[in-house]
Amino acid sequence: MPTVYDVARLAGVSTATVSRVMRGSDLVRPDTRARVLAVIDEVGFVPDASAQGLSRRRKDIIGLVALERGVDETDIERDGLLFVDQLVHAVEAVLRGTGCSLLLSFGRNGEPFQGRIRALSGKVDGLLVVEDAMPAAQLRALSRRLPVVAIAASPGEGGLDAVRVDNAGGMQALAAHLATGHGYRRLGFAGGPPDAPDAVERLAAFAAAARARPGCTVDVVPGGDFSEASGRTAARVLLSREAVPEAVACANDQMAIGVIRELQRSGIRVPADVAVTGFDNIFPGRVVDPPLTTVGQPFRELGARATTRLLERIAGSEAQPRADVLPTELVIRRSCGCPVTPSPAT
Amino acid sequence: MPTVYDVARLAGVSTATVSRVMRGSDLVRPDTRARVLAVIDEVGFVPDASAQGLSRRRKDIIGLVALERGVDETDIERDGLLFVDQLVHAVEAVLRGTGCSLLLSFGRNGEPFQGRIRALSGKVDGLLVVEDAMPAAQLRALSRRLPVVAIAASPGEGGLDAVRVDNAGGMQALAAHLATGHGYRRLGFAGGPPDAPDAVERLAAFAAAARARPGCTVDVVPGGDFSEASGRTAARVLLSREAVPEAVACANDQMAIGVIRELQRSGIRVPADVAVTGFDNIFPGRVVDPPLTTVGQPFRELGARATTRLLERIAGSEAQPRADVLPTELVIRRSCGCPVTPSPAT
């Protein structure tokens, strides 16, 4: 592995000059630069990031930690953890324009994650923390040593940069559509993980909005894990009730898809017999039959906003920490009972 | 940011002892260890990975570089790049048990990627290269400086560790099922990116297998990009032909889903009028109506195998480079024209 010393020697210059050439400094004579560049190219010199990081006190790496949920380790055919995947791509897209890279680490439900996050924090300049990937206390402690931006974390964590989406607003719009628009009264809700802030908020907002309407009831099935399988389970529970709901809202799209398919497997027509809705607006929801009515969240913007903020912090921004809330959007398709939309290609 | 020096001073020991405690060496007296540990915990010391990397000549980071295709930058609702996402999770799952982290970098179709890979190579101990994320020549050059394992790369790159799946075998089985099983004669193929080794292999194998059967023709529509949108485009092309195929195989599942939906939008029944098949076996293919007959590839194993191999190389393995080919599996659902399978929950 060639180092600056090798390059310097071969080019007949000092290491300082090599460094200048690498960093694109213009305080170097063109012919010197050319000579150095030639050597660099010839020996295939690539600066060691560890050494650079040590010297510049900056690693040009940010980390993203998230939870992997609802995935059986032995499952070959996974659901696809669409939410976090979308986020990863959104973050990476922003980083693409910078010299920064993305380091990622997923924690699984129960497994010890704190230790890994700790170690990881030594490898990065800043951290994106998705959902409540770590306890609030540790989050705060971490954020004193390192720029941290929380994504989709529990609200109320003041003094911390955070970006989340308007779960409540989306659910209220959805409840209104279901109750007022369609006139459904007996509602159901397939809840997500209790430790997922998004899931908690969605459930609370939906239940509150629905129950605020006269005659509306909400049959909540808690304990899902955002996976399709847990949606199926919830559907079975709902089917075992004396009065099956007219409409079932779900913590996310994957669970909604599970609910739809399980209902259909039991001979129930969706949405004719039971309407079903999701949250997220991921690709499979457009594909399932019937197409899923859902609440769309702006993945791209969520990741981009958080990343931009983190980069600013790393660059030294001392601005007041902010908690941004991004708008969500009701996406009407057919699973709620609305007629076929003649839209070109949704 | 506390350093070993701070900890050493506070604990009244030398930095060497702190280092020993951190690394879990047992050559340190229990009470000393306890004292050091207490200080570490109190000041929240986390070793700087750059310094560690410099000293240990090992960064405990591996990189993954892949291509992002078929995604319009302005698209809000993305298809989800399921293939690479699956891979990322599989890789991360293996890394989870080690002290190693995953750094990732996506390149977009045309954009300059080589420079970023170069810089990235200074940050990692080894590299996973997906598809032909970089020219063969550069790949070889890189692999001389760094352990590299190619995933789903073009075959024939001898002397390099590689893991791929049996695209040809899968396609042959599929062609046999379509031609012999169902008796389709006029076949179509919605091809993927010419620079995607998987896509090229799948097309070649399918066309060869099909044309080897008497009476079979294959109408190939090249130039897709693995996205659902490009599947729709291909479907439109096929529809404009004087003789629409009886069955259309596709480069991947997303394109197949696009084909299905576009055909349906034109009033064509799938599979009654035209059968459609995919490749990959991703979640949306189970959800689409009709459920997609496809060729399943072992994402998990693909990522795990490659990662394990890379880790071995980094650990110093001098074993002969190998190119593993993982088996694929025909997944029969309904889009090929097979009757409803009464399977419990596919």
Added chain:
DNA sequence: TTGTATGCGTTATCAC
């Protein structure tokens, strides 16, 4: 414009 010398935070090789 270029070179010299030092620091960055850790690990490891020695001594003690």
Added chain:
DNA sequence: GTGATAACGCATACAA
């Protein structure tokens, strides 16, 4: 068991 101390490879303040 523990403590000095020399790398590790790069960036940079300061000289020249």
